[in-house]
Amino acid sequence: MIWNLLASQPEIALFASLALGFFIGSFKFGPIQLGGVCGTLIVALILGQSGARLSPDLKNIAFALFIFALGFTGGPQFFANIGRGWRYGLLSVVELVVVLGLVLGAVALFKLDRGTAAGLLAGAATESAVVGTASEAIGKLALPAAEIARLQANIVTAYSVSYLFGLVTIVLFTSQIAPLMLRVNLRDEAERLWRALGGDSALADGQRLAAPSLVAREVRVTSAADLSIDTLEKRYGNEITVARVVRGRSLVKAQPNLVLKKGDRIVIGGRRTALVEALPAIGEEVIGRDVADVYADTLDVMLTRREVHGLTVAQVRARATSADGRGVYISAVTRLDSTIPALPGTELHRGDVLTLIGSADDVRRGAAKLGYVVRATLKTDFVFLGIGVIAGIVVGHLSARVGGVEVALGTGGGCLLSGLLFGWIRSRYPVIGSLPSAAAQVLKDFGLCTFIAAVGLGAGADAIRLIREYGVALPLAGVVITLGPALVSLAVGRWLLKLEVPMLLGAIAGQQCSTPAISALVSVTGNATPVIGYTITYALSNVLLPLMGPVIVGLAGKVG
Template identity: 35%
Template sequence: MSVAFNWFQHVLRIHPEVTFFLVLGFGYALGKLKIGSFTLGAVTGTLLAGVLVGQLEFRISGEVKQCFFLLFLFSIGFRTGPQFFRGLRRDGLQQAFLAAIVATTGLAVAFIVSKFLGYQAGTAAGVVAGSLTESATIGTATDAITRLNLSDADRQMLTNQIPVAFAVTYLIGVIGTAWILSQLAPKLIGVNLPAACRELEDKMQGGSAQGIPVRREFELRAYFIEEGSPLAGASISDTEANMGDQRLFIDRMRRDGQVMNAAPDTVLRAGDIISAAGRRTLLVEHMPGQASGVREIDDRELLDVEAEALDVVVTSRTIDGRRLGELAREQAARGVFVSRLTRAGTPMLISPETVLNRGDVLTLVGSMSRVEAIVGKLGVADRASNATDMVLVSLGIVAGALIGVPALVVGGVEIGLSLSVGVLLGGLVCGWLRSVQPRLFGRIPGPTLWVFESIGLTGFVAIVGLNAGPDFVKGLQSSGLSLLLAGVLTSSIPMLVGVFVGHKIMKMHPGVMLGVCAGASTATPALAAVQEAAKSAVPTLGYGVAYAVGNVLLALWGTVIVALLS
């Protein structure tokens, strides 16, 4: 057994690339382990796997680690770019401002706690990264430490402190943030969160906006108009309008055995067969019956219409800032439904009051001809493709790095954006440019972006854990208990401040406000917990802008906390 282990250890030592993938596989497996309803996640799992394997004193070049991290930074910048710049505009400013308050409070608390507990810059950076659940802070802090005027040994010591503090405080940050926002905050501000969100949903779905479906299934069905039906003698436009806040469209019909297109002014007769498109509930429960005088039939020729579900990136300035309900009333929207809306990769609540932003991705459902006709009005089709514009990815990273590298030297300390923050800004700009000029700036498919983000971050963290392995255990033994206190304070105080400011001062809707607080700490598990407590998707309305602002500020805090404590 010992001979086999020695051989295995020898292979890992002379082939660090094999060691790297061993840590990745082990880390992702650890990340899937469940403790109740809580999972470690890929990042924490990979960090711990790296630490365990690192006890055998393996090391991988820092340059490799930095390559993975730059890919991760560019990816999150690309994904959140449209919402980050949207947050700088007036209609997103309130959410961006609250997110900035939460993120800045987190930095302030981490600094005060670190000074009180006597932490050095590396430990303080790990507290910021873990408590506020922003893994990018690890990389920016590491980058800042490498630029300090210290010996190699001292820089390595500070760098190795980061994963220790991160591993302890991250668990506290994830669990604590989710509990505070979903359970404690509603009680503190005295609101019935499900009722408040339901009231906002009712308000957003009401009025004469013709009820854009909220995650409904859409269908095309055929109906025979019988003698005495109230539909006989009514025009198609009147029939559609009489559905009230339901959206029903009649595009084709069969009359005297002939299939024809149905014009809005066509008057229906008994014996006609119509094809109707709309919500499944409307077509199944309300269309057929004695009151309507129609019965459903299967007319294959009439229903033989090419349909599609197409993703469209909103790029038009005339659409930016408009509500879905307004668009639903326009002639171009006849027969077209919105089945999904995503913003910065997050599914959003769909209602007539939902405001569209440039960079949003709408999934349109309807006949192919009608869907294709409206694409040009909204933006450009984002058709499924496996191709990734690696020119954009590579040159975007290079351009961001060239912006971030230049720095002023003051008192032996370099002051500048830093390489990592520059690449993050490069990703933000490329993501925004993609949202406004998708024909000029290349596509990165969603699955590819996920791979870049996931492998970029876990690859970076794996090497951090490997290189810090021996020092990790020592640091945990010496600072473990104090890190628990630091994690609790740094994760809870910013959330409580955000809840107080958002509710008492800004008078934000509680559901939206809690979504902003979750986004400010980039805590997607907390958003899921709030949505579950609210029994609503309303919190997503506050998450997009706040998540983008939080990503940028918390990444920047890695550089700032090192400068403050160096």
């Protein structure tokens, strides 16, 4: 009865796959969590035995929206990191080369077909988007329809098997195995790096990563009498700010040239470490009211200034004039939806969203010097979105012959490149192309999982056949193909590029596009230092790996 209902109304099968898949994917086993995409695929493969099939048009539309949104959100970071992030970018290149080599080795050893090879790459690299680009490439082959359907079914089956083992492998490797191989205590290394970046060890807590290390106190001036406000602030590297001066019963404007007098009550704020150092040399702390309103205003700003890219938070403050930098602080840095520590030694990249904190006038002045204000909006620019997807589809029809292999971007590759370009345009000209982060996330989640559910339902009985045919070969291949680039990157990053261990392991998680791996790393280290390396390789691999879908289909055909 239920099987007949699913076959006659496949939309029920779609939403059942999404609901049950995300429910299954939400469970955690230690640091391991399947996630909604893999959960959806597993449920869809089971429900596909009913004969329920979704329209190919729905599948294509869903994937186009997902891949465009993926490129759009990553565009600013991708272009920002192409040049200056070359050390981490090299690890993404290692990922591509080693994974392709190992997959082609598995093709020759086990006589894999193109679909199984593509699914193995997608699963072992834990990059779901490869399923779409490879499936589309197979659909364009000059083969009978039944053979194309079989190969596309093999993609999702091989992906589901190898993804599970690849996920477990990369999580355990980055958080447990690699530190043992390097003979380091990962938590101690992360604490040392946190301090080296200018962090307060009291804040190196995994549950308080985004909390600004900014404080405010009211002080009665004694030792700092006869000093001007500007002199006092410069003495501590402009990491403190006198925000209010009460002299007698009068409120005096805290201008830089104002000379403090003994007995003045001042509200002073800034970074915790600087303020703790300064207080004894200023006077005695008193209990005051409304101290918190010194940092009552916050503003999110996307960093677009080319001259700021690559500078640390401390360098940005040092290069700012007293008038521009006074009273405004960076309390958080968001990169690709990940929060990285806003420490003095944290390097800023174009495309980062900086949370500025201070008085209303100060944060507005700081925003104008750094980029443009990210306004909270629920409105999506569908003109921009529609033109972007159309441009991607047009570009996707272009093809070229490389080494005797016909390679075409397809709709997936075209929309990915189009999304990158349109996302970059949006970062340069913020008055156009609004796509709120929440809307982009819905497009990515719903688009990818709808596509995955569609191909999973279509796989049908082919899934069981493929698992029986190869047995343990696919899981073992998934483990080897996941470990290969991780081991090479560990050696290259540690001994050639001299990267710090927490950021190196974060970069390895990023080159694998593994969110569970970076979550496990942050839990083990106790702070967000691994996220700094993760965001760069994640931005690059999230673009480069999906483009390998058509490539592996072509190469596997030659090797096989």
